[in-house]
Every structure is written in C-alpha cells, then in structure tokens.
Amino acid sequence: MSTPTPTEKDGKKAAKQAKQGNKQQQQQKQGGNKNVTVPTGNQDGISVKKSEDFSQWYQEVVTKGSLIEYYNEISGFYILRPAAMHIWNEIRDWFSAKTRELDVEETSFPMFLSSTSLEKEKAHVEGFAPELAWVTKAGDKDLEVPVAVRPTSEAVMYPYYAKWIRSHRDLPLKLQQWCSVVRWEAKQTTPFLRAREFLWQEGHTAHLTEKLAEEEVLAILDLYADVYEKLLAVPVVKGKKTEAEKFAGGYWTSTVESFIPTNGRGIQGATSHALGQNFSKMFDITVEDPDNKGKHLNVWQNSWGLSTRVIGVMVMVHGDDKGLVLPPRVARTQVVVLPVGITAKTTEEVRKDLHDKIKDLAADLKKAKVWDSKVRVEVDDRDNYSPGFKFAEHEKNGVCLRLEFGPKDAANSVVAYSRRDTGEKGSIPLAEIATQVPALLEKIQEDMYKKAEAAFSSHRLVLSDWEKVVPALDDRNVVIIPSCTEIACEEHIKTITKGDKKELGPDGKLQPTMGMKSLCIPLEQPEGIVPGETKCLNPDCGKDAVKWVMFGRSY
16 A cells, blocks of 8 residues: 655645644643643644744754654653754864863763762752752662762762872863763753753863963863854853852853843853862862972862753754754754655656756765865655655754755756755756855855844843843843942842743743843953942942943843
C-alpha cells in the first residue's frame, strides 16, 4: 500500500488541526508547578505568535524545531537532541581552540563532592544550598557521609590545586572542563534557560599576581562576547557585576549581558570571575614568594563559565512565528536543496536527470568552505511530501538557506534560493554556486547580528530623569542610570520599580510586573557623571553616583 502524498492544502489543514490540538496539550509538573503547558511533541507548525504568547511560543519552537525533548521521567530535565548538541559542539570547538592559545588545558573531575569540602566555603555554597542534590544511599545501604552532585566545581577542584601547586614555578595553572552540573531549581524550569541539569564549560585558573589574574578575566570575557556576537549573532554588553550581584565568595565578577526584545528583559550570558585570594585562603593554596624568600603568599584565582543557556538566548532573539532562525555559523544544516516543479506529467527520465543534478550540486557545495569549514548541506528528495510541506518544515527547523532546483532552473543553469532570516529570494548561476552560497551564508550571519544589535541599541536607554525609568521598563527597555552601586540601594530600587501592569509569568499566569535589578556596570561608560555632584538616580538615596549602571527586568 502506497503512502498518501501530503499537498500544500493538507499542510495547512494539519497546521490548523495542530493549533486546535495545542489547546488540549498535556501538562507536566515542573519545579512544583502543575500549571505549565508543555508541547505534545507533534511536528506541525507553531500555533501561537511570538508577540502574543512568548512563553508558549518558546516552548513550541524549541520542541518542534527538534532542539529539545521534555524528559517526562523527572520534571525539570530535558533531552538535548542532535540539532542542539551540534550548536553546543560548534561553540565548544571554537572556544576550546581559543583557550588553547591561552595555554588552558582540559581536565575532568568527579561530579560528587563531600559535605566536608562544602563546609570550607560556606559563603560560596550558601547561595547554592537550596539547589544541592544529595545522594544518601548506594543500593539498599545508607551512605555514611552523604555526597552532593556538583552545582559548580570549586569545592571539588581546589583541594587538588593545593596539592599540585607547591612553587611559583607551578603557576599559572589553567584548567577547564566541559561537563554537566545539577542545580535542583525550585522555581519554574524552562528549556535551556533554567534546567535542573545543564551542560557547561567551567574554567579554573591560579596565578602568581593579581595583575596576571585580572588580565585573564577580561581576556575570557572577550571570548564569551565573541561566542555570542560572532557565532550566535547576539549582541551583548560587557561589564562588571555590582556587589549585590557578584559571584558569592568572589572578589569581583565580569559579565556579558544580553537582551530579549520581545519582553524587554535582560539576561545574563556568561560570567568571568576574579576570585582574588578568597578561595586560595579557604583551601590553603600557597607558594613561596619569589621576591621574599621564606615568605608564602596565597595565589590569585579565577573561574569562568558558559552554559547551554546560550542556545535559549539565541532562539529567543532570532526566532519568529515560523520557528527557529539559526545563525549559519552554528546551524547543523546551513543549506537544504530540494527538487521542485515535478508533476504527474514529469517523465521518469526528467526526474532522474533532475535528481542526479541535485546530487552533483550538493556535492560541489560540500567541497566549498565558509569560516574555514565545509558548507553543511542536506538534500531533501523525499517524494512523499510536497515542496510546500517541506518548505515549512525546514523553516521551522531554522535551515539558513533553501535552494530550489527544477526543470526550468536546469534549463537556465541556475538555482533559486530563499533566505530563512529575511525571506529574500533570488537565483544563483550554477557555475557560481561554490562561491555565492558561502558569501550568502556570511551575509546572513552579518545581517542577523545587525538586526539584533539595532534592536538592543534602541532598547538600551541612558536616563538621568527618574520619572522616565518605570515607563521605559514598561515599554520593554533596559536603562542605564547613575548609581551609587550600594547593595541596600539596589534592593530598594527593586521594590519601587514594580509596575502596576500584570505580565505573563513562566507558568502562563498573570503576575505583578517585576522590579528592575542591576544587570552590570558597563565597561564602556557614558559621559556625564561629575564626582561630588552627580547623585544616584534612586530618588530615596541621595548618595553620590559613582558609575553608570545598566538595570532592567530580567530572567
């Protein structure tokens, strides 16, 4: 029995049925919340608009775009599918190559840590305590000493840094690992952005002097910014965290901050921490001072991390009502080639000739290079689906460039193209396919970044009038304001900037609009703060402003 061939009309009908079916989707308990609507996993179109129900849109895009699957056995966990792992591996390969140039080596430490190690760094662990997952049994026997699954690895790694670093000649020690960590979130979990287990890269280094450590912190920060801007086409602001938001137990924290235009929220992208000597004192990591024989000094340490959250940020920034829009540098499939113009009257000879030419075309493309790697090409010659059905599927999956090749194209020695990011259509001479397609992919990457940068810039407002702050937040902006940067002041600002409007929370229910928090102190500071004259913009503060600080409602 032959398989029925869907037509474009069938595709529209299926999309309509999917939209109706989405109203009856299953619910999954996550983070103790039973009110989360979870996509059923059907592969039809996106049922909601990004501008109308952002939370539901996001969940549908990441599942129907084949990035993740909900792990129904335990709430708050997700399966990363091959398309998501490809993006993560592209980031890993690029970043690892860059850190090797900085003499960073890879390592792998156990995932469990003892309560004894945790006791050494109470100030640091306190923030993670509610999220620690503990193992208390092995088989049917209780463990004498429970062990925790790492939420981060300072307590796992630093006892061995104390063992390995015996002399200043052992410095610098620069290690990183790519692993998963577990933080048992009590809040509503969200794919990529807030999961109970997630993949990440964490670097841990030790240096002889504060200056050498600081140089590395900022060098890594630049690499994190490049991951977002050069690979993911997502603009970021580089800055330092305020005392209220810095890494617990650290000296100071640098960060790259991104922005989601649809809801106007800031989101932390990655952090590079100067730990100072805090941890080396906790774990007794010392060397003899080369300038003062007989005296010992504590080493200066850094830690820095980037997680699979980057994928969620990329999806939120670039995705549209048709599904994923992926930057070519990280997309698993950059180009898809499809036969078109085949009808019931098309002879078998013409069909075969067309398919042979498509295979040759794809083979030529696979030899072409873009960003020092071969163009990633897929041929979709399934004959039991109409071109319209396949177009929609590849748009949903975020394929960057669609090439259509039919009998008329063959006669004219051209191939038609359609860009996923803009929908722009055109044609390319077959003789120029190996040069024009890579150029188009580079143009798509560049245009996606420019579009996202324009959106972020237009929603990043420098304000010196407090009365404009809350209206700016309500209009989906982040604000850069003069601040005293003190913790108490920031806490007060969170309270007085809560909006009167209601907004959809992660569970799909209306909740009060959150107050703003500090995102970072931008490294590139606007002009205008006059020492001793410019006051903190918080109307209830009255202290001198010391820095321009970027505030916003955030994830």
